[in-house]
Every structure is written in C-alpha cells, then in structure tokens.
Amino acid sequence: MSESAGSGDRMRVLGIEGTAWAASAAVFETADPSTHTDDEHVFIESDAYQPASGGIHPREAAEHMGEAVPQVVETAIEHAEERVAESSEDPASPIDAVAFSRGPGLGPCLRIVGTAARAVAQRFDVPLVGVNHMVAHLEVGRHFSGFDDPVCLNASGANAHILGYRNGRYRVLGETMDTGVGNALDKFTRHVGWSHPGGPKVERHAKEGEYLDLPYVVKGMDFSFSGIMSAAKQAVDEGEAVEDVCRGLEETIFAMLTEVSERALSLTDGDELVLGGGVAQNDRLRAMLAEMCDQRGADFYAPPAKFLRDNAGMIAVLGAKMFAAGDTVAIEESRVDSDYRPDQVDVSWRGRGAKRPDESATVDDRELQGAEATVRFEGDRVVKERKPRSYRHPALDERLRVERTRQEARLTSEARRHGVPTPVIRDVDPWESRIVFQHVGENDLREALTEATVRDVGRHLARIHDAGFVHGDPTTRNVRVGPAEGDGAIQTFLIDFGLGYYTQDEEDHAMDLHVLAQSLAGTTDDAGVLRDVAEDAYRETSERDGAVIDQLREIEGRGRYQ
Numbered sequence: 001m002s003e004s005a006g007s008g009d010r011m012r013v014l015g016i017e018g019t020a021w022a023a024s025a026a027v028f029e030t031a032d033p034s035t036h037t038d039d040e041h042v043f044i045e046s047d048a049y050q051p052a053s054g055g056i057h058p059r060e061a062a063e064h065m066g067e068a069v070p071q072v073v074e075t076a077i078e079h080a081e082e083r084v085a086e087s088s089e090d091p092a093s094p095i096d097a098v099a100f101s102r103g104p105g106l107g108p109c110l111r112i113v114g115t116a117a118r119a120v121a122q123r124f125d126v127p128l129v130g131v132n133h134m135v136a137h138l139e140v141g142r143h144f145s146g147f148d149d150p151v152c153l154n155a156s157g158a159n160a161h162i163l164g165y166r167n168g169r170y171r172v173l174g175e176t177m178d179t180g181v182g183n184a185l186d187k188f189t190r191h192v193g194w195s196h197p198g199g200p201k202v203e204r205h206a207k208e209g210e211y212l213d214l215p216y217v218v219k220g221m222d223f224s225f226s227g228i229m230s231a232a233k234q235a236v237d238e239g240e241a242v243e244d245v246c247r248g249l250e251e252t253i254f255a256m257l258t259e260v261s262e263r264a265l266s267l268t269d270g271d272e273l274v275l276g277g278g279v280a281q282n283d284r285l286r287a288m289l290a291e292m293c294d295q296r297g298a299d300f301y302a303p304p305a306k307f308l309r310d311n312a313g314m315i316a317v318l319g320a321k322m323f324a325a326g327d328t329v330a331i332e333e334s335r336v337d338s339d340y341r342p343d344q345v346d347v348s349w350r351g352r353g354a355k356r357p358d359e360s361a362t363v364d365d366r367e368l369q370g371a372e373a374t375v376r377f378e379g380d381r382v383v384k385e386r387k388p389r390s391y392r393h394p395a396l397d398e399r400l401r402v403e404r405t406r407q408e409a410r411l412t413s414e415a416r417r418h419g420v421p422t423p424v425i426r427d428v429d430p431w432e433s434r435i436v437f438q439h440v441g442e443n444d445l446r447e448a449l450t451e452a453t454v455r456d457v458g459r460h461l462a463r464i465h466d467a468g469f470v471h472g473d474p475t476t477r478n479v480r481v482g483p484a485e486g487d488g489a490i491q492t493f494l495i496d497f498g499l500g501y502y503t504q505d506e507e508d509h510a511m512d513l514h515v516l517a518q519s520l521a522g523t524t525d526d527a528g529v530l531r532d533v534a535e536d537a538y539r540e541t542s543e544r545d546g547a548v549i550d551q552l553r554e555i556e557g558r559g560r561y562q
C-alpha cells in the first residue's frame with residue numbers, strides 16, 4: 001500500500017458518487033490538495049437515473065447504480081491511466097486513493113457505491129477514503145473559492161442547511177424543519193404532473209410568472225417548507241396560473257434561504273459565503289445570495305453547475321484533502337451510513353478555524369448592522385430600522401418588514417407586562433419599519449455569558465410562553481445584560497421580538513429553547529452546562545415545563561439537531 005500521500009509530485013484520487021440519482025466517478029489530480037491551483041485537473045463521468053414516472057424509487061435507483069457505477073468507474077480509471085501515460089511518471093498504480101460517498105443517501109444505492117469502492121481499492125492496493133456527501137457539496141466550493149472560513153449554505157434535493165466550522169466540526173447553524181428544498185419543489189411539480197426532477201421546470205416557468213404571496217416561515221435560523229408547499233398546491237388547484245405559483249415559490253423559498261444565510265453571517269461575524277447542492281443551479285437563488293452578500297460587504301462563491309448537482313468530482317476533491325491528512329478508512333470499517341450527518345464528521349483536513357474578532361459589523365460607533373435591521377444609538381435611545389432588502393421581491397419585502405415591525409413592538413411591550421425586562425418603546429412607525437427603543441444593558445449576552453444570565457433567559461422564556469407567545473429568535477445577541485436603573489442589580493433584557501408570534505403549541509415553545517441551545521453552541525465551548533442551567537430555570541418557572549421539555553428532547557432526537 002502506498003505510504004505517502006501521492007506518487008511522485010502529483011496525487012490522483014478516484015471519487016465515486018451514487019447516493020440517489022447520479023452514478024458518477026471522477027479523477028482529481030493535483031500537486032497540492034489543500035489549495036486550488038490552475039494546473040490541477042478534474043475529470044467527471046456521470047450517468048443519471050431518470051424515473052419513468054413519479055419521484056425517485058429507491059429500488060429502481062439501486063438497479064441503476066448496479067449497472068451504471070461499474071461503467072463510470074471503469075471510464076474514470078481509464079482516464080487516470082491515460083493521464084499517467086501522458087506524464088513522465090511511473091507510479092505503481094494510476095490512482096493513489098479511492099474516495100466514495102459514504103452517506104447520507106438511499107441505503108441500497110450507497111451499498112453499491114461502497115462495494116465498488118472497496119473492490120477498486122483492493123484491485124490497486126490503495127487506501128479507501130469515506131466522504132460525507134453533504135460536506136463534499138460545500139468543501140468543493142471552499143476549495144475553488146479559496147475562502148478560509150466561509151459560512152456554507154447547502155441547497156440540495158434531500159437537505160437544506162446552513163453550516164459554520166468551529167473546533168474540528170461543521171456545526172449546523174440552521175436547517176429545514178421538514179423536507180429538503182429540492183424535494184419540496186419536486187413534490188410540487190409532481191402534483192402539477194411534471195416529470196422529475198422538478199426544480200429546473202419551476203425555474204423555467206417562474207420566468208413567465210407574476211409574484212404570488214405564499215407563506216414565509218423562518219424561525220431563528222431554521223425554516224420550514226411544509227406550509228408553503230400545501231399553499232402552492234392549493235393555489236394551483238384553485239386556478240392560479242402555475243407560472244405565478246412557480247414565481248411565488250422561488251421568491252419566497254429562496255428569500256428564506258437568503259435570510260438565514262444573512263443571519264448566519266451576522267451571528268458568526270463571517271464575511272464569506274459558499275453555496276452547494278443541486279438547487280444551487282437555480283439562477284435566482286444565486287442572484288439573491290450574491291446581492292445579499294454584496295450589500296453586507298461579504299464575498300460569495302458558488303461553483304460551476306457540474307460541481308453543484310450530485311457529482312463525483314466533489315467527492316474526489318474532498319477525498320484528496322482527507323487522504324493527504326491521513327484520514328483513510330480500513331475496508332472492514334468502511335460500511336456506509338444512510339443518515340450520516342455533516343456535524344458527525346471529524347474534520348481532519350482543516351485547522352481549528354479562524355478566531356473571529358468578537359464584534360459586530362459596526363458601521364461606526366453609533367450605528368450597527370444587525371442580521372435584519374440597522375440600529376442607531378442616539379443617547380439613551382436606540383432607533384431600529386428594517387431597511388429594504390433588494391434581493392427580495394418588493395411585495396414580499398414590504399410585507400415582512402411591516403409585519404415584523406408591528407409584531408416586535410407589540411410583543412416587546414407584552415413581555416414587559418409579564419415581568420420580563422425589555423426596552424420601553426418610545427415610538428413605532430410600521431410603514432417606515434422603524435421603532436425607537438429605550439437603550440438597555442451594557443453588553444449582548446454573548447459577551448456576558450454566565451450561569452446567572454443564562455438562568456434569567458430560561459426564566460424569561462418560560463414567562464412569555466406561559467403568556468402564550470414565543471420570542472422566535474432567542475440567540476445570544478438578542479439578550480442584553482447590564483445594571484438596572486435604580487438599584488443597579490444586573491438584569492437581562494430580551495430584545496428583538498420581530499420573529500415572535502402567539503402560540504400555545506409545545507413544539508413552538510420548545511423551538512425557542514432549541515434556538516437558544518444552538519446559539520449557545522455557536523458562541524461558546526461550555527454550551528452544555530449553560531444549556532442545562534437554562535433548562536433547569538425554565539422548568540422551575542414554567543407552568544407547562546414537562547410537555548415543553550419532552551418536546552425539546554423530541555426535536556433534538558430527530559437527529560438532524562445535534
């Protein structure tokens with residue numbers, strides 16, 4: 001077995017993909033897998049499964065993989081052999097390692113990929129590398145962009161999530177609460193009677209359509225598609241033009257993804273965004289993200305289409321990085337994992353991650369750019385304005401800004417009536433999306449994280465939940481900490497109720513606690529202890545603690561959230 005990473009100067013890694021619909025093999029050849037260079041070389045051979053009717057049938061997909069994977073693999077190996085023949089090298093093997101998609105994906109398809117990969121590794125006596133397909137969707141963008149530490153949005157068929165990297169792991173900052181984004185579009189097009197895949201058809205028809213209002217659901221940095229999908233189907237059934245529904249779907253769903261990306265950039269103080277996944281082939285999605293990044297002074301990168309949809313090129317690129325880091329897997333331990341989550345991967349090929357300056361995107365001392373709004377400090381007053389977001393359709397933009405401003409003013413005052421410290425509201429103008437608040441606290445919670453302050457937050461959330469509403473976005477930046485007027489005792493204030501709403505549903509209440517926990521995990525390494533403190537305080541205060549905490553465990557147990 002080859003000892004060092006690569007024979008001669010250049011390393012050649014074979015990649016194999018086949019998680020669902022794309023039987024694909026690739027060769028990635030490079031002198032240095034850690035950075036993108038002009039003389040690296042990628043060859044991809046793919047054979048797509050196209051269902052005769054309906055969506056992807058797992059058994060048919062596996063039959064396709066059984067035939068197509070060996071063929072694309074042979075083509076890629078021949079290509080590697082030609083590359084060797086054209087060079088002056090004389091390696092023992094045309095490839096130095098075999099990287100394969102280990103998951104997530106359809107079990108029967110993954111098993112075929114795993115079997116093929118093991119066979120090739122044994123045939124050439126080279127190491128095997130087990131790659132997480134979702135991380136590959138994002139690492140390929142990081143590779144080509146040269147970004148050091150981007151926030152990563154994955155918009156693929158079966159998934160939708162926003163990831164950030166910290167301390168050796170990709171962390172899930174936010175994700176879909178139900179289906180993947182491509183699957184949502186595909187289900188809609190199936191309802192309309194169009195063939196799979198539906199995403200490209202939605203894009204084509206949207207170009208002919210007028211914007212139509214549809215439900216928009218963002219909770220913290222999580223989002224949901226079930227409401228909008230039912231509404232879209234119903235709209236078509238009730239006679240709305242399908243082009244208009246497609247346009248409404250694109251404008252609404254992609255605005256949701258863009259908003260959570262902006263929130264993630266803001267929360268992590270990031271200034272780079274990469275996009276991956278099959279839905280990223282959509283021009284409107286890329287344009288919205290590019291515009292949002294441009295406006296906040298962040299850099300945006302999406303790879304070319306052949307690296308966005310499922311392909312083995314991305315598996316080979318990440319496989320090469322892992323191989324160079326010595327991150328290989330023994331054949332007997334190389335079983336596939338259909339639920340392999342991106343946050344389970346021990347990242348061997350990156351350092352600790354950038355240590356970010358712990359400050360917000362400050363325009364100047366007296367103005368601050370939040371995730372959603374611009375906040376101006378004027379003496380003891382704070383003027384918060386939701387400025388138009390030009391990436392959004394103007395009708396959707398106005399609706400969101402007016403609704404959230406009204407709701408924020410209302411819930412901020414209502415929380416105070418229930419004994420939760422919040423800033424006093426001095427003035428509201430929904431049509432200008434402007435609220436003037438009393439200035440409260442000295443720091444955001446993220447700079448004042450102690451057991452005492454986190455305990456307060458647990459109590460405050462219990463109080464507002466008992467009063468019948470949720471905060472909607474209780475992150476460490478939406479809590480202020482500082483001495484109270486009068487006795488000067490430290491108080492914690494909840495601010496930014498713009499995503500709050502009235503609900504008695506335990507799931508919604510539990511989501512507040514979940515958003516808090518996720519935000520703690522994104523802010524500090526001691527998140528576990530602090531989360532427990534918040535939960536205990538919640539339990540002591542709440543009238544319905546049992547049901548809510550049970551629901552929280554249920555949410556966490558769904559596996560996506562760890």
Ligand SMILES: C[C@@H](O)[C@H](NC(=O)OP(=O)(O)OC[C@H]1O[C@@H](n2cnc3c(N)ncnc32)[C@H](O)[C@@H]1O)C(=O)O
Nearest residue numbers: 019020156157158159182197199200278279282309310
């Ligand atoms: C686990 C793995 O098997 C899965 N792969 C996957 O979903 O294939 P991917 O190639 O990343 O994405 C396919 C999806 O991408 C959508 N799609 C393709 N072109 C599109 C377009 N122009 N606009 C919107 N959606 C598009 C398709 O409708 C389909 O739902 C995943 O990454 O989640």
Ligand SMILES: Nc1ncnc2c1ncn2[C@@H]1O[C@H](COP(=O)(O)OP(=O)(O)OP(=O)(O)O)[C@@H](O)[C@H]1O
Nearest residue numbers: 370371372373375382423437438439440444477496
């Ligand atoms: N009343 C206030 N008193 C003191 N500081 C405030 C007040 N309101 C807002 N801030 C500061 O401004 C920042 C941004 O405000 P806010 O969270 O309301 O805006 P946003 O754009 O909705 O931000 P995000 O969506 O990132 O939470 C807060 O994190 C806080 O530091």
Ligand SMILES: [Fe+2]
Nearest residue numbers: 156157278310
């Ligand atoms: Fe994919």
